[in-house]
Amino acid sequence: AQSVTQLGSHVSVSEGALVLLRCNYSSSVPPYLFWYVQYPNQGLQLLLKYTSAATLVKGINGFEAEFKKSETSFHLTKPSAHMSDAAEYFCAVSEIGGNQFYFGTGTSLTVIP
Amino acid sequence: GAVVSQHPSWVICKSGTSVKIECRSLDFQATTMFWYRQFPKQSLMLMATSNEGSKATYEQGVEKDKFLINHASLTLSTLTVTSAHPEDSSFYICSASPGLTDTQYFGPGTRLTVL
Numbered sequence: 001a002q003s004v005t006q007l008g009s010h011v012s013v014s015e016g017a018l019v020l021l022r023c024n025y026s027s028s029v030p031p032y033l034f035w036y037v038q039y040p041n042q043g044l045q046l047l048l049k050y051t052s053a054a055t056l057v058k059g060i061n062g063f064e065a066e067f068k069k070s071e072t073s074f075h076l077t078k079p080s081a082h083m084s085d086a087a088e089y090f091c092a093v094s095e096i097g098g099n100q101f102y103f104g105t106g107t108s109l110t111v112i113p
Numbered sequence: 114g115a116v117v118s119q120h121p122s123w124v125i126c127k128s129g130t131s132v133k134i135e136c137r138s139l140d141f142q143a144t145t146m147f148w149y150r151q152f153p154k155q156s157l158m159l160m161a162t163s164n165e166g167s168k169a170t171y172e173q174g175v176e177k178d179k180f181l182i183n184h185a186s187l188t189l190s191t192l193t194v195t196s197a198h199p200e201d202s203s204f205y206i207c208s209a210s211p212g213l214t215d216t217q218y219f220g221p222g223t224r225l226t227v228l
Contacts, residue, residue, distance in 0.1 A: 034216065043119070043206050044157075044219040090156065092217075101147075101217055105156045 002027050002093045006104035014112045019063075019078040021107045023091030026072070032094040033074040034101070035065055039087045047089075050074060061085070086111045116140055117209050119220035126197055127228055134192045134223045136207030142187035143209035147217060148180070151204045163190055197227040 007022040025031060032051045036044040048059025055067040065076045074091060091104040116139040126132050136146060145164050149157040161177075163169035163184035171177045179201075181193040190209075194201055204224050208217040 036219070041204075041222070041224065043117075043221040044208075046216060046218065049216055100159065100162065103156045108154075 002031065002095060002102040004091050004093050004102050004104040006089075006091050006107050008107055009105065010108045010110070012110040012112055013081045015083055016080050019076070019081045019085065019109065021076040021089050021091075021109065023065075023074045023076065023104060024072055025074065025091075025093045027093065027095065029095075030067070030069055033065075033067060034092040034094070035059065035063070035074075035076050036090045036092060037061075037087050038090065038106075044090060047076070081109075081111045083111050083113065085109060115211075115216075115218040117143075117207065117218045117220040119207055119223050121223060122221060123224045123226075125226045125228060128198055129196055132194045132197055132225060134194075134205055134207075134225075136190045136192070136209065136220050138188045138209040138211075138218070141209075141211045141218075143190075144187070144212055145210045146184055146190040147208045147210070148182060148190075148192050149206045149208070151206060151222075153204075157206060160192075194225065197225070199227045201225065202227045 003026040005024045034049045035047040038044050047063050048057045050057050050067045058064045063078045089107045092101045118137045120135045148160045151157050160175045161169045161171045163182050165184050165187050169182035184190040206222040208219045210217050
């Protein structure tokens with residue numbers, strides 16, 4: 001089974017600073033990779049996904065993520081944090097040919113004014 | 114596009130009663146729907162996977178007689194928590210996928226409080 005590791009359960013950045021949220025997966029075969037954002041008391045909203053096309057994926061709200069096979073990573077970045085980015089972020093992996101998602105434990109992003 | 118709704122968004126019930134939660138894909142047909150449970154400050158725990166017209170597949174440790182799932186159509190799945198107890202209080206989130214290996218689109222969640 002897949003496993004997903006999100007390093008750092010809590011990340012704090014200043015408004016306007018770079019956001020970097022880390023995600024590593026365990027599969028030797030590149031899977032499908034996703035980043036979701038969850039605001040308090042809400043469901044998950046898809047930010048972006050990688051499905052074996054371009055390794056640099058651009059998503060909504062200025063976020064992007066780069067798939068690096070050699071590092072089995074799919075880190076999420078945003079050049080300049082905004083107060084509205086404060087939320088919980090989940091990385092997820094789906095095996096090719098399977099329909100189950102494996103979620104990371106989540107990273108809580110705090111943006112300091 | 115790809116909107117998933119859940120109803121109700123919040124429900125409070127007495128211990129011993131049953132509660133039904135609906136999950137609908139509003140603008141696409143969902144081959145597969147998933148039900149998750151989320152505890153405060155934690156990740157999502159997959160409870161079961163359901164395909165339209167067939168029995169749900171439950172994850173290990175999830176009581177299928179307590180959490181009844183019905184995927185009656187390509188746009189509707191329901192989760193019924195039977196004989197609810199306070200320990201069933203949680204945030205329940207459904208997701209829907211239009212196809213195998215495709216993206217999961219999540220509903221807004223239902224907060225269940227059992228008194």
